[in-house]
Amino acid sequence: MTEQPEIAAHKAAVPHHAGHRERLRERARGAGIHHLPDYELLELFLFRSQPQGDVKPIAKALLARFGSLAAVLAASVEDLMTVKAEDTKGRTKGIGAETALDLAALHEVSRRVAKEEPAKRTVISSWSALLAYVRLSLQHEPREQFRVLYLDNRNQLILDEIQNRGTVDHAPVYPREVVRRALELSAKAMIIVHNHPSGDPTPSRPDIDMTRQVIEAARSLSIEVHDHLIVGRQGVASFKQLGLM
Template identity: 45%
Template sequence: MSKEPKPAGMAEFSFLPDLVPQPMEPSTPVGAEGHRLRMRQRLLKAGPDALADYEMLEMILFIALPRRDTKPLARALLARFRTFGGVLGAPPTELMGVDGIGEAGAAALKLVQAAALRMMRQDIAAQPVLSTWERLTDYLMAAMGHERVEQFRVLFLDGKNKLIADEVQGTGTINHAPAYPREVVRRCLELHASAVILAHNHPSGEPAPSREDVVLTTDIVRAAATMGIAVHDHIIIGRGKWLSFRAEKLF
């Protein structure tokens, strides 16, 4: 049977529009998807130690940025912030300063940091702090060791030396964080704390105490003693190391 000619000027169209190929959304290349699958399997079978730092960052980022090749981003982050911990501890604004990270990538990295710190803090809170000293210093190193400015925090303890709260009392400059004995004592009374552990970081990386650090600690110890509150220690966190005032007999 011969086809009837179309009337002149009539446009050609389909009566089955659902069968007409539609533009496809961009998707992750097969090679990249295979790479991600292999890393997931390696993580689940062999554990996190089987992954290099840049691979860990890759995996975190491709959850937040599923259509991006995250390997170059992971390497760029390590080049800028030097270590895995340095990346997680970097301020969000600096993370977003790395081309391609954006808000989603920065939020994913800070979420991983927050999850790790929460897990460590809950482990500390489960038993008397003084019996978990190594865990406490590990937690403080993770929480403060990568801060770019000084941060003064207080760990408030109950009568059994269990953690009630961990609070940042002041954030300042690269070599000073404001802290006031009366505010520490006031907060102790509000939380019904019987003891505290003081902590602050030195962004320079060296935990040696300054004269001001010693004077402030002495003032807090005296103010707390008037209300029957003990100061167990003051810990200075550096980069990869820490110093205990109690161990150094500085009060």
């Protein structure tokens, strides 16, 4: 039977993504949100920031640009705003300042939730929680950061402090400043953490030398350095496990 012209015209006028939002929400409610692929999970979040239009192209463009969901959330507001995608009508659509800020806020929420676990429990015995926290905080940082986790006499977290930010391959470190800060906080131990934006967490000779300087400066004041963790996209390297301290 031939379709009525007015019905055909109406179908042509309705965009293919009409009803997609509700269908995706129903699928998330039914099968469970944890079953959704990364781009659809990102779509669900973008629905809030962009209440109209098809957000699937921009969700996929974000993942293509940064490589993973974790990297999307870790991206800076400025970098997020450079992402563009073409909608079904051939129009270019991008990430605005408000959407970029929403994504940055989601990353910060995730970081703080991950931090709660090692903060509430003994850090040294919560090894998996510690690794999850440092990876979330630093794995996709585009610039090198040097951080110190200062611990009390029960090995509980007092403060995670960024001591310095640097370039793509170097962040200056001053061992005396690291130890001075430990004294200010009445810390009894510390874990050194920094990232390699190259992705390879293998310690370099300067990393090893710097760690030994911090250990020596801390030892004279009865402050223990439990470990030095280097975070990269390929994993986390532990100086203690590698026999470097």
